[in-house]
Amino acid sequence: MGEGREIKIGAVYPFTGSLAAVGEDIRQAIDLAVEIVNNRYDLPLPLARTNGLPLLENQKIKVIYGDSQGIPAIGREEAERLIVKEKVAALIGSYQSSVTLQASAIAEAEKVPFLAPEASAPSLTERDYQYFFRTAPNDHLYTNLFFELFQFLRNRGRDIKNFAILTEDSIFGLEAAAIEKSLIRKFSGELVEFEMYTPPVSSLLDELDRIRKSKAQVVFGNQFLSDATQVVQDLNTLNWFPEGLVVQNAGYTIPEFLKTVGKDGKYIISRVAWALGLGRVKPIVTEVNNLYRSKYNEDMNETNARSFTGFFVLADAINRAGSINKDEIKRALLGTNIPGKSLIMPWKGVRFDSNGQNILADALLAQIINQEYKIIWPLSVAETRVVWPAPAWNEK
Incomplete structure (x- = not known):
C-alpha cells in the first residue's frame, strides 16, 4: 500500500517568479504539518497524537512539490506531472485562483481529489466538479465582512458613501470586483471610479490619481505582492490616502509586503482568514505558531495558516478513506466533519457542501497598526478598535 510505505500528496505552488516568497512560506507551513501528522505531537489537531495515518497501518505522508512559477499553464502541467509520473493520491494548491483553476481542471479530468486551501474566487466551486474541495471562505463571505x-461605522455617524475599485484583470480581481460592485449598490453607496489594469505594472499613479480626483472615501484594492507594494508607493507619491484602503488580502497580507512598505502600510484594512491575535481566545493558535517559530524563526502568516489547515483536512480524509483509492478519498472528503476546536482557524469547523465548499469557514478583518495585523472585526475577537478615517500621510 503506497510505495516505500509512504503516501504521496502533490502540492502545486509558485516557488520561482514574483510569488516565490509566498510559495516558500506555504512550503514551510505544509512541511510542519507533515511533521505533525507523521510524528506524535500533543496538540488537538487531526492526526497529531498518532504516528502517521493509523487507519493505513501508520503509513507516513510524503509531499512532492510542483513549481507553478505563478503561471496557470505551468501549474496545470505540474499537476499533470504529479498525477501521471509521481502517482500522487491527491493534490493541494495553488494559492492564486487562476492557477488553481487550471491545476484543478486536470485533476478533475484524471479523477484525483484536489484541495484548495487559499484561492477565493467563487467560481472555483461553481463548476460542478466532483473532486474539488475548498477549505477557506470565498470572496462573497470575505467581502460581506467589509460591509x-x-x-x-455608518451607525456611529460616519458618512460612508463614495467607493472606488482598483483591480487587476485576473479571475481573482474580476470576481472580487464584481462582488464589491454588487455590495456597494446594496449598501446604497456610489461607485465613483473603477480602474482595471493588467499586471505586472511599473506604475499605478494615473489610476490612483483618477481615484483621488473622484473623491472616493473607500478604495477597494485587489492586488498581488508587487502591485500591492506599488499601490502604497504611488499613494505616497500623490500624498493622498483614502479614509479607508480596504484590500482583498493577496499581496497585502504576506510578510514580504510589510518588510517592503514598512510604516507606509499603516491603517490598511484587509480581510484575513487568520491572525496571530486569535491566540488570545484560541490557545492552539499560539501553540502551533510557537512550533512554527522555533522551526523557521518567524511567525506563521495569514496565507500559510490556510495551507497548513488544508493539509490536515486532506490527510484526515485519506486516513478515514483507509485507502489511496481516489474515489474513497473523495467520499471521505465529502464526509468531513472537523470541529473548529481542532483547527487553528477562526472557523466553526470544516464540512463541505455538494460543490466542495467548506460551509463552516469564517473570516476576520485586520488593520495594519504598528506594522502588525491587528484584528478589528468581528468585535467579539477584536484586538483593537478600527482607526477610521485613516490619517493623512503627514500624520502617520
Missing part, C-alpha cells in the same frame, strides 16, 4: 464594518 458589516461599514454599516457599523
Whole structure:
C-alpha cells in the first residue's frame, strides 16, 4: 500500500517568479504539518497524537512539490506531472485562483481529489466538479465582512458613501470586483471610479490619481505582492490616502509586503482568514505558531495558516478513506466533519457542501497598526478598535 510505505500528496505552488516568497512560506507551513501528522505531537489537531495515518497501518505522508512559477499553464502541467509520473493520491494548491483553476481542471479530468486551501474566487466551486474541495471562505463571505464594518461605522455617524475599485484583470480581481460592485449598490453607496489594469505594472499613479480626483472615501484594492507594494508607493507619491484602503488580502497580507512598505502600510484594512491575535481566545493558535517559530524563526502568516489547515483536512480524509483509492478519498472528503476546536482557524469547523465548499469557514478583518495585523472585526475577537478615517500621510 503506497510505495516505500509512504503516501504521496502533490502540492502545486509558485516557488520561482514574483510569488516565490509566498510559495516558500506555504512550503514551510505544509512541511510542519507533515511533521505533525507523521510524528506524535500533543496538540488537538487531526492526526497529531498518532504516528502517521493509523487507519493505513501508520503509513507516513510524503509531499512532492510542483513549481507553478505563478503561471496557470505551468501549474496545470505540474499537476499533470504529479498525477501521471509521481502517482500522487491527491493534490493541494495553488494559492492564486487562476492557477488553481487550471491545476484543478486536470485533476478533475484524471479523477484525483484536489484541495484548495487559499484561492477565493467563487467560481472555483461553481463548476460542478466532483473532486474539488475548498477549505477557506470565498470572496462573497470575505467581502460581506467589509460591509458589516461599514454599516457599523455608518451607525456611529460616519458618512460612508463614495467607493472606488482598483483591480487587476485576473479571475481573482474580476470576481472580487464584481462582488464589491454588487455590495456597494446594496449598501446604497456610489461607485465613483473603477480602474482595471493588467499586471505586472511599473506604475499605478494615473489610476490612483483618477481615484483621488473622484473623491472616493473607500478604495477597494485587489492586488498581488508587487502591485500591492506599488499601490502604497504611488499613494505616497500623490500624498493622498483614502479614509479607508480596504484590500482583498493577496499581496497585502504576506510578510514580504510589510518588510517592503514598512510604516507606509499603516491603517490598511484587509480581510484575513487568520491572525496571530486569535491566540488570545484560541490557545492552539499560539501553540502551533510557537512550533512554527522555533522551526523557521518567524511567525506563521495569514496565507500559510490556510495551507497548513488544508493539509490536515486532506490527510484526515485519506486516513478515514483507509485507502489511496481516489474515489474513497473523495467520499471521505465529502464526509468531513472537523470541529473548529481542532483547527487553528477562526472557523466553526470544516464540512463541505455538494460543490466542495467548506460551509463552516469564517473570516476576520485586520488593520495594519504598528506594522502588525491587528484584528478589528468581528468585535467579539477584536484586538483593537478600527482607526477610521485613516490619517493623512503627514500624520502617520
